[in-house]
Amino acid sequence: MAPPPRNVRLLLAVAIACILGCLVLFVGLRGRSGWDPAVSASARPSGSPGAPRSLRARQPGVNGAAGDHRGPLRLPSGEIAADAARKAGAFSGRVVSERGGEPIGGATLTFDHEDETLTVSAGADGAFLLEPPEPGVYVLALVTAQGFHPFAPAWGESPVTLVARAGEVVRGLTVTLSPEARYEGVVLTPGGEPAAGAEVRILDAPEGAVGARFMADDKGAFTFTAPDEALLEASHPAYAPGRGRVDLRVQAGRRITLRLGAKGEERAGQTIAGTVVDASGAPVVGAAVRAGWSGDPGVLGADLHPGDEVTTDADGAFLLEGLDAGRYALTAREGTRAAYLDEVAGGAREVTLRLGGTGRLRGVVRSAGGERGELVKAFSVLVALHRGPLERETAAAASFFDASGAYAFEDLLPGTYAVTAAAMGHASSKTVTVTVQAGGEATADLVLGRGGNLHGLVVEEGTGTPLAGARVTVEGGLGPGAGPVPVVAEATTDPAGRFSLAGLSEGLRSVAAMASGHHGRILSGLVIAEGGTLGPVTISLTPLQEGEEPRIEMTGIGAVLSAKDDALVVGQVMAGGGAAAAGLGPGDAIVAIDGVRVVDLGFEGAIGRIRGPEGSTVALLVRRGNAGAPVNVLVQRTRVRG
The missing domain is CATH 2.60.40.1120 (Carboxypeptidase-like, regulatory domain)
Incomplete structure (x- = not known):
C-alpha cells in the first residue's frame, strides 16, 4: 500500500500539480472531488468464502467502504503465503510513517467483517497481527495514530479488501500514515494589511477535518493542522471571504496566505x-x-x-x-x-x-507471461464511467488481497466502464471496456505487464550537490481513458541523491522531484519501454532564495486543461508560458494536436503529444471560446514556474 501523500488536488492535476501532464497543468477527466454516491460502488473479491455482505457506498455521516475516492490509487504491498496452522487465515504487517518509514507504535487498525468490527494495535515496532475469527472478507476500515493523519476509505483512501482463508496468511502488509503537518497562515485584507480577528475554517478536506476553525491574531496570523488539499476559508465582518488550498506550494513551504475580498464581493451561496x-x-x-x-x-x-x-x-x-x-x-x-x-x-x-437498479462487475487479474499468466494476489482495480468521448469519471477504486486473483464491484450504475488493474512491480493492464446493465453482471479479466525501470540522481542546480531525502514521483493514468485516478510510483533519494523506480507503464512519463529548501521540478518526455531500463536521469532543483515560496518548475505550454466532449478545454493560462504568448485563453478548446484529432489520441495520448523539449513547438487546432470554426495556433513549449 505505502501511499505517498495526496499531492495537489486531483481535479487540478492528477497529483503533484501536473505530473501526468507535466507539459500542461490539467484538471483531470471530470473526476469530481468528494463522494459521488451514485457512481461509487461496493467492492469485494469474487467468489469469496462465507458469502460476505456487500460493502455499500458511504452515506453521509456513516463510515462506509467504497466511494469518496480523492487520492491516488494506492498499490497494495504484501504477499499471500501458505500456513496450514491457520484455520481462518491471518493478516500481518506494519504501520510506518510516510516520511522516512519509521515504525508507528500504538497505531490502531480497525477491520470490518460483515456486521462485526475487529480492532488490533500495532506494537512498538509498528507490527500488527489480526487473527480472523472465521474465513471471509475483511476490509481495512480505519488506521489511526497520534500525530498522524488517518488511513480511512470513508474519507478518500483506496479501500483495502482482504480474504481470510484456512491455510493462507497475508503478510508484509504495509500501512503508511502521513504525519500531521503544522502550518502557519496569515489573513490579509484586499489592500494587503493583516486582518486581525479573522476566522478561518476548513471548508473541505479528505480526512474528516471539515469544520475545524482557527482564529487569526492581531497580526492576522494563525496556526493550524490540516490534511493535504484541504480547502480553507477566511471570513471577517468587514470583508468578503477568501479561500486557499493546502496545495503543493503550501505543503512545501508550510505557509498559506488567505486574502479577503472587498465587501460586496461575497460568493452568492x-x-x-x-x-x-x-x-x-x-x-x-x-x-x-x-x-x-x-x-x-x-x-x-x-x-x-x-x-x-x-x-x-x-x-x-x-x-x-x-x-x-x-x-x-x-x-x-x-x-x-x-x-x-x-x-x-x-x-x-x-x-x-x-432511483434505478445497479449492476455488478467481476474479473480475475493475471500477470503477463505463459499461456494464461500467473494469478496476481495483491492488486488494485480502477473502474471509470464513460461520460463522453474523452471524459471518464472514477466510479470505484479498491485494492484486493486474494490468492484467486479475483475481484468484484457491486452497485454500479448502468453504463459503459473502463476497467484497469495495477500492482506493485508490474505495469498497469490494458484498459478493458465493459457495459454494465441494471441487474446484470459484466466480466473484465485483466493482464498486467512487466513494465520498465527508471533510475537517476537529484542534485542542486548550479552546484551539482546530491540531494538526499528528495521525493521523486512518477505518476501516470491506467491507460487511455482509464479515468482520473492515477497510479503512483514513488521513491526517496539515498545519501548520494540516487533513486530508482520499477514497474512503470510503457510510454511517455513525467517525473516530479521535491526537496526541502528547493523549488520542485518536473522532468517530462521520459520514454519507458516494456521490460527496459531508462537512466540515469538527472533532475536539478533550484534552491530557494530568501523570502521565496516553493514552486514547481516545468516545461510545457503553461495551461490548465481538462477533457470536455471532443476537446481539451483551457481553464487557466500561466503568465510567461507558451499558451499565453500564443493568445490562448480560458474556454478555448483544443480539438487536434499536430494534425491528429484529440478524440483519436485519447486523453493520455493527447497529453503525450503536447509534451516535448523546451523551445520546441506544437501545432494546435483550437476552437476559440469552444465555438465557431477552429483555427491553427502554434505554441512554443517553455520552462515555467507554477
Missing part, C-alpha cells in the same frame, strides 16, 4: 432543491444526495467548494445549500438503487431524481 423517488414515483426516505461540480472546465478553480451532501426527509425531499454559482451533477443512492442527473444549475428547484 446557491441552493438546489428536489425529491428522490423510486421507479413508481413514490418518495424515497433516507436517500443520500450529493452535488458535485459539473461546470465548464474553463471556470474551474482550486478554491471551488466541491458541493454539498444531504439525506432526504420523510417526504423524499432534499435541499443542497452553500453551492458556488455554476452547474452540478446530482447523484442519489439508497441501498442498491442509484440515480444520476448532470448539468443541474445552482438555484434549480423541483429537481426529481428517480
